[in-house]
Every structure is written in structure tokens, then in C-alpha cells.
Amino acid sequence: MKDNLSRRMVIPGEVVAEGDVNLGSGVYREGDKVCASIMGLLEKRKSFVKVIPLTGRYIPKVGDFVIGKVTDVNLTHWYVDINSAYNAILNPRDYFRDIDAFQTSLLKILAPGDMIFAVVREITPTKKVYIAMTNRGARLLRGGRLLTINPAKVPRVIGRKSSMISMIKKEVKCSILVGQNGRIWIKGKPELVEIAVKAIKRIEREAHLSGLTDSIKSMIIEEREKL
Amino acid sequence: MKIGQPEKFIIDGKRLDGRKPDEMREVKIQAGVLKRADGSALVEWGGNKVIAACYGPREVHPRHLAKSDKAILRCTYNMAPFSVSDRKRPGPDRRSVEISKVTRLALEPVIFTNLYPRTTIDVFIEVLQANAGTRCTGITAASVALADAGIPMRDLVPACAAGKVGGEVVLDLFDIEDNYGEADLPVALIPKNNEITLLQMDGNFTKKEFEKALDLAIQGCMKIYELQKGALRERYGGE
Amino acid sequence: MEEIVSEIKKDYIASLLDQGKRQDGRGFDDYREIIVEKGISNKAEGSALVRIGDTQVMVGVKLAVGEPFPDMPDSGVLTTNAELIPLASPTFEKGPPDENTIELARVVDRGIRESGCIDLEKLCIAEGEKVWIVFVDIHVLDYDGNLFDASSLGSIAALLDTRLPKIEDGRILYGEKTRKKLPVVDKPVETTYAKIGNNIILDPSLDEELVMDARLTVATTEKGEICAMQKGGAGTYTREEILDIVSRSIDKGKELRKYL
Numbered sequence: 234m235k236d237n238l239s240r241r242m243v244i245p246g247e248v249v250a251e252g253d254v255n256l257g258s259g260v261y262r263e264g265d266k267v268c269a270s271i272m273g274l275l276e277k278r279k280s281f282v283k284v285i286p287l288t289g290r291y292i293p294k295v296g297d298f299v300i301g302k303v304t305d306v307n308l309t310h311w312y313v314d315i316n317s318a319y320n321a322i323l324n325p326r327d328y329f330r331d332i333d334a335f336q337t338s339l340l341k342i343l344a345p346g347d348m349i350f351a352v353v354r355e356i357t358p359t360k361k362v363y364i365a366m367t368n369r370g371a372r373l374l375r376g377g378r379l380l381t382i383n384p385a386k387v388p389r390v391i392g393r394k395s396s397m398i399s400m401i402k403k404e405v406k407c408s409i410l411v412g413q414n415g416r417i418w419i420k421g422k423p424e425l426v427e428i429a430v431k432a433i434k435r436i437e438r439e440a441h442l443s444g445l446t447d448s449i450k451s452m453i454i455e456e457r458e459k460l
Numbered sequence: 461m462k463i464g465q466p467e468k469f470i471i472d473g474k475r476l477d478g479r480k481p482d483e484m485r486e487v488k489i490q491a492g493v494l495k496r497a498d499g500s501a502l503v504e505w506g507g508n509k510v511i512a513a514c515y516g517p518r519e520v521h522p523r524h525l526a527k528s529d530k531a532i533l534r535c536t537y538n539m540a541p542f543s544v545s546d547r548k549r550p551g552p553d554r555r556s557v558e559i560s561k562v563t564r565l566a567l568e569p570v571i572f573t574n575l576y577p578r579t580t581i582d583v584f585i586e587v588l589q590a591n592a593g594t595r596c597t598g599i600t601a602a603s604v605a606l607a608d609a610g611i612p613m614r615d616l617v618p619a620c621a622a623g624k625v626g627g628e629v630v631l632d633l634f635d636i637e638d639n640y641g642e643a644d645l646p647v648a649l650i651p652k653n654n655e656i657t658l659l660q661m662d663g664n665f666t667k668k669e670f671e672k673a674l675d676l677a678i679q680g681c682m683k684i685y686e687l688q689k690g691a692l693r694e695r696y697g698g699e
Numbered sequence: 700m701e702e703i704v705s706e707i708k709k710d711y712i713a714s715l716l717d718q719g720k721r722q723d724g725r726g727f728d729d730y731r732e733i734i735v736e737k738g739i740s741n742k743a744e745g746s747a748l749v750r751i752g753d754t755q756v757m758v759g760v761k762l763a764v765g766e767p768f769p770d771m772p773d774s775g776v777l778t779t780n781a782e783l784i785p786l787a788s789p790t791f792e793k794g795p796p797d798e799n800t801i802e803l804a805r806v807v808d809r810g811i812r813e814s815g816c817i818d819l820e821k822l823c824i825a826e827g828e829k830v831w832i833v834f835v836d837i838h839v840l841d842y843d844g845n846l847f848d849a850s851s852l853g854s855i856a857a858l859l860d861t862r863l864p865k866i867e868d869g870r871i872l873y874g875e876k877t878r879k880k881l882p883v884v885d886k887p888v889e890t891t892y893a894k895i896g897n898n899i900i901l902d903p904s905l906d907e908e909l910v911m912d913a914r915l916t917v918a919t920t921e922k923g924e925i926c927a928m929q930k931g932g933a934g935t936y937t938r939e940e941i942l943d944i945v946s947r948s949i950d951k952g953k954e955l956r957k958y959l
Contacts, residue, residue, distance in 0.1 A: 242693065242696055242697075244607065244616070244689050244692050245570075245607050245612070245613045245614065245615060246570075246613070246614060246616060246652050259612070261572070261612075261614070263614070263653075268614070270572060270612040270613060270614065271607075271610055271611075271612050271613075272607050272608070272610060272692060272696060286610055287696050288499070288608060288609065288610040288696075289498075289609065289610020289611070290516075290517060290610065302703065302705050304703050318516065318517035318518060318576050318579045319519065319578070319579070345703050346704060346705055346706045346709070347706060348705050348706065359528055359577055359578065360576070360577050360578060374707060376707065376710060377707060377711075378707070378711055379705060379707045379708060379711070385610075418707070441697070494755070494787075495753040495841050495843055496753075496787065496788050496789065496841055496842055496843065497786065497841075507741065509739075509740065511840065513786040513787075515785075515789055521700075536785070536793060540740075540757070540782075540836065540838045541759065541761060541782075541834065541836040542740055542742065542759020542760065542761050542834075542838075543740065543742055543743075543759070544742055545874070546873070547761035547834050547836075550780060550782055550836070551795070582785070584784065584786035585786075586784060586786050586838070586840070588739070588740055588757060588838070589739075589740040589742050589743075590742060591742075
């Protein structure tokens with residue numbers, strides 16, 4: 234995590250590299266120079282440069298798990314808010330069980346206000362986003378608690394090889410689903426859910442610090458002992 | 461001479477508010493001042509107080525305004541009724557519609573709208589207290605709000621005006637100079653390559669005076685640019 | 700635009716309340732943190748910025764000289780106006796004031812007017828010809844619930860902050876404020892209670908407003924009298940609930956007045 238600390242904060246327009254390098258996201262080329270296009274932390278390797286966003290909306294990627302809110306239904310599909318620039322579309326054939334759209338009203342299956350855990354299936358060149366619930370783990374969320382954090386901080390909540398999130402799940406004995414779009418769903422004993430929420434909010438706040446997994450773990454244990 | 465017009469604008473090399481001709485009023489910029497907006501900024505510039513908010517990229521309503529190959533940028537400049545001496549009637553008037561338009565054109569060149577087809581990026585500028593130069597204050601605030609919202613952009617866009625009072629070219633007019641002076645020249649700039657994105661002028665300049673005023677305004681923009689960057693660094697915990 | 704609330708949030712807020720708790724840890728009769736700053740805009744004759752939690756409302760008072768209403772020739776004129784500008788929330792839209800904006804302005808106006816807190820007769824300059832017109836403009840900057848209480852508190856704070864401008868040869872010199880205050884003789888404040896399920900809570904946050912069944916705003920004067928009320932939301936209140944809210948409002952009013 235040491236390299237994390239050495240990441241420099243950059244501002245749109247700032248020159249971050251010169252010459253022949255490969256560009257990741259958050260940068261653009263202008264003549265011989267490479268500049269940042271967003272507020273973020275600069276990540277620079279030998280021949281590759283990108284800026285990790287510090288703010289901004291979730292940008293969908295195929296394969297991402299997201300937590301969506303159904304906002305509208307029509308005869309053939311659902312509209313789902315995925316906390317992004319685009320509303321996603323869920324077609325009945327991408328629901329996890331067979332639906333005869335001619336026989337059943339979609340409203341009876343998912344209604345506005347329902348929350349779902351789904352996966353981004355396809356993004357068209359005109360940026361239409363299709364999500365699906367046919368993958369393992371996809372489901373309708375019932376009960377529990379919902380939390381929204383900055384999507385840019387999600388990788389830190391999950392941790393390297395899921396180390397952070399597995400630790401939290403184990404320590405608070407809750408089921409936790411993390412959407413890449415910054416929404417997190419937690420279900421378990423209310424007082425333990427409360428601790429999990431505190432822990433996640435602290436990770437969001439202190440994402441730039443190193444040794445976070447250990448300090449979060451001791452915080453959870455401390456809070457648990459207070460119960 | 462108009463009622464209220466001062467006899468002299470510059471006395472012993474000092475302007476009526478004590479500034480030197482090439483001196484800017486005090487400017488304070490703060491990023492991230494609103495909870496609901498995706499990005500926001502407050503700029504206090506002399507007697508001006510302007511707040512800007514950015515929402516988006518988000519779905520366009522009404523839908524037919526959406527473009528299939530890029531995001532649209534919509535800017536709204538609005539004055540609070542109590543921001544000026546004679547109460548302003550709420551709602552858009554011809555002046556604010558024009559300022560909204562030139563603001564949009566000042567900001568659009570730096571935004572990578574091609575990354576978000578079919579969406580809108582909405583910028584709202586609210587003047588809470590006005591003292592000449594609100595459009596420059598608004599553009600300055602808006603570009604910080606856009607960066608705070610994480611919108612991909614080529615550069616920030618600072619803005620600043622120069623003008624002419626009592627026959628002399630000066631930087632950043634305040635209200636008496638603006639009301640009774642001879643010329644006003646608001647300018648917005650893309651600092652990294654010195655491209656000008658806003659230029660308006662009213663009054664009269666000789667060619668030589670204009671050149672001097674333009675250079676002065678550009679220098680003013682560069683000072684504002686540093687303050688914009690400082691505000692963003694502070695907001696995101698940089699040095 | 701209407702915001703769609705997730706079922707999970709609805710259930711969560713309601714079940715917390717049933718356990719006697721709120722999302723942000725407040726008691727049922729607690730306000731969020733309140734900050735009142737006066738003298739925010741020097742172009743206004745009086746101004747105030749009120750924060751209740753993350754809700755921010757700015758109120759400016761402008762004065763003009765105009766003709767009185769024919770039926771009240773010796774009385775100044777009060778006009779209250781609100782703007783829910785799209786800067787303040789993703790759900791606010793541009794355009795002429797909608798029903799929520801108009802309701803907000805009218806409920807704040809009623810609290811000020813019916814309390815008689817401005818002695819309008821003292822604002823007469825020449826009977827039947829010239830009187831002061833008081834414009835109270837409510838400008839919502841950040842919407843996180845409970846605009847009524849924030850706007851009415853801000854309006855009274857701005858009225859108390861107001862200084863009359865100088866008049867010379869019939870012209871108002873706006874830049875030159877005198878030390879003369881507006882004749883403000885009372886401090887009416889509004890308190891809003893939301894009903895969610897069977898629970899009644901003060902100062903609903905945005906999340907609470909989105910799931911509430913009903914809302915009741917009560918304006919009270921310094922003497923502890925009621926001067927305006929407004930019920931909102933599609934739900935209902937019982938007689939007992941209303942009486943309970945009124946007495947709680949009178950108590951809370953005293954607390955709110957300390958911020959003025």
C-alpha cells in the first residue's frame with residue numbers, strides 16, 4: 234500500500250507525462266504531452282499512466298456488479314437507476330426466472346422502489362446499459378440497510394483480493410453486497426449492521442491511509458465489545 | 461455627467477476603492493459547498509458572492525434535447541432578487557439569458573462531452589450579491605464546480621475583466637467604475653494554451669488601449685487560475 | 700420531478716422509529732444543528748443564511764417605495780416570495796414557481812403577516828400615496844428537508860437584520876443604510892412535525908420527508924400563541940395528534956427563537 238501514499242493529486246489540465254506512454258482513463262494527450270482530465274490521484278508506471286478519480290459518477294463496465302433501484306416499468310422492460318450517468322435497462326429475459334411478458338405484468342415482479350443486485354451485461358456504442366439478473370448472486374434485495382458511498386472508494390472497501398470486505402463480513406456476521414456503483418447493502422443484527430456502516434464510512438473517509446484493514450478490524454472489535 | 465458619477469476615477473495613481481490600476485479585488489474560492497449537487501463552488505470576489513453547482517452527467521429531460529454522440533452542456537445564470545440595489549424580479553430576463561449562453565460557450569470547449577453521449581451536464585450559477593463582474597465570477601465558480609463533480613475536462617477556465625475608467629486601462633472593475641466607466645472587457649481563458657473562450661466588450665477603446673486591456677485581463681485570469689487550483693487541492697486534501 | 704424512494708429505505712426508517720430511533724441518531728423532538736448568520740448580502744437591506752443540518756436557505760429583504768393598497772392607505776406592504784432553484788436539488792426544475800414553491804412562500808408569509816410581527820402602519824410615508832414595500836425573498840441553496848422551518852427562521856432573521864435606506868429628494872439611496880430598523884414587534888417561528896407510521900418527529904430530514912405520510916407546520920408567536928398552520932402530505936392526523944403537535948410546537952418555538 235506504500236505506493237498508494239506516493240500517488241500525487243492532480244487537477245484537470247495538469248501535465249502528468251510526456252512522450253510515448255500508454256494512456257489509461259482520466260488522461261488525454263495534447264501534442265507531445267499527457268494531461269489529467271479529472272480530479273484524482275496519478276498512477277504512473279514505466280509506460281502507462283492513468284488518473285484514479287477522487288469524485289464523479291459511476292462509469293459502468295461490463296461484468297460489474299451493481300445495486301440498482303427500479304424507477305420505472307413499461308410493457309417490455311424495467312428502468313433501473315444505477316447511480317450513474319445512465320439509467321440501465323433490465324429486460325424480462327435477463328431476469329433470473331422465466332417470465333412470459335405477454336401474460337404477466339412486469340409491475341407484479343419488480344416495482345418502482347425495489348432494489349436489485351445485478352450485473353452489467355452489455356453497453357452499446359451509444360451507451361445504452363443493459364443489466365442482467367441471470368448471474369449467480371443476482372437477486373432482489375429485501376430488508377437490510379442501504380448505504381451509498383463515493384464509487385471511487387469502492388475498491389478500497391473491497392480490498393486487495395476482497396481482504397477488507399471478507400474481514401468485515403466475518404467480524405460483524407452480516408451479509409454484505411457491494412455494488413461497483415457505490416451502493417452497499419447490509420443485512421444482519423441491527424447493532425452489528427450499525428458497526429458495519431460505521432466501518433465502511435470510515436474506509437470511505439480514510440481511503441488514502443495505509444494499514445487500513447488492521448485499524449478497521451480493531452475498530453470493529455472495540456465497537457463490538459461496547460455492545 | 462450622469463447622476464452619481466465621480467469627478468475622477470483615479471487620484472494619485474489610486475482608484476476609488478484604493479486599488480492600483482492593475483490590481484485585482486480580493487478573491488476567495490471554496491469548492492464543495494453544497495451537499496445535494498455533484499459538484500459546487502462558492503466564489504467571493506470583491507463585493508460579489510456567487511455560488512455554482514454542477515449536476516451530471518445525467519439523463520436529459522425533455523428527451524428530444526439529447527444528442528446521440530455527446531453530452532449537452534446547459535448553463536443557467538440567475539440573480540437572487542436581493543443581490544442588487546433595485547430588487548430584481550425573479551426569473552430569467554434578456555440579460556441573464558445572454559449571460560447563460562456566453563457562459564456555456566466559455567466552458568464547453570474544455571469539456572470532454574464526447575465521453576457521455578445522450579446525457580446532460582447542468583451548471584447553475586446563482587448570484588447572491590452583485591458588485592460588477594458577476595459573469596466572470598460565475599464562470600470561475602462554474603469551472604471549479606465542474607472539476608469538483610469529476611467531469612472530464614481539458615483544463616479549468618478562469619475569467620476576469622479589464623476596462624477603462626478616467627481614460628486609463630484598469631483591471632477588474634467594481635460597481636462605480638462599471639456604471640460610469642468608459643469600457644468593460646470580460647475575458648475567459650483556457651490557461652494551458654492561452655485560448656480565449658469568452659470575450660465581450662462594451663464602451664470604447666482605441667486599438668492600443670484594447671490590446672493593453674486584453675493583456676491585463678489575461679494576467680488576471682492567470683491569477684484566478686492559481687486560486688481555482690488551490691481551492692480544489694484544499695477540497696481533496698492535497699498540499 | 701419526484702424522487703423514487705427505495706422500499707429498503709422506507710422500511711429501515713419506519714422500523715427504526717418504531718424502536719424510538721432516527722437514522723441520524725436524533726431524538727424525536729430534536730432539531731439538527733441550526734446555524735443562523737445575519738448580514739450575508741450587503742446589497743440587501745437585510746439578509747440571513749440559515750442552516751438546519753445540510754439544508755441551507757438564504758433570505759434577503761429588499762425595500763422599495765410604492766403605493767399602498769387602496770383599502771389600507773396608511774399601511775406598508777409585505778410580499779413574500781420563494782424560489783426553489785435547480786441548484787439546490789436534482790429534483791428542482793427551472794421555470795415558473797410550482798405548487799411546492801408557492802406553498803412554501805405562502806406559509807412563511809402567513810406566519811409573518813398573521814403574527815403582526817411587522818408594524819406595517821409605521822411603514823407609511825405619506826398616507827394613500829407612499830409607503831415602504833417589504834420584499835422577503837427566500838432562496839433555497841441546498842435542500843435536505845424541512846424548508847418551512849429554515850425559511851421562516853431565515854425570514855425573521857433577515858427582517859430583524861434590516862436597516863432602512865436613506866431617502867433624499869424622493870430617491871432611495873440604497874448604498875447608504877440608516878440605523879433605523881424595521882418595526883419588528885414579534886418573532887414568530889415555524890416548527891414542522893412529520894408523521895411516519897404512528898410516530899411523530901420534529902424537523903424531518905430529506906430521507907424522512909420522502910417517506911413521511913403527513914406533515915404539520917405550526918407558527919407560534921413569542922406569547923406562545925398560534926398564528927398559522929399548514930398540514931401537508933397525503934396522510935392523516937387524529938385530533939389528539941394535532942393537539943400534541945401544537946403544544947410541542949409552542950415549546951420548540953421558544954428554543955428556535957434563541958437563534959434569532
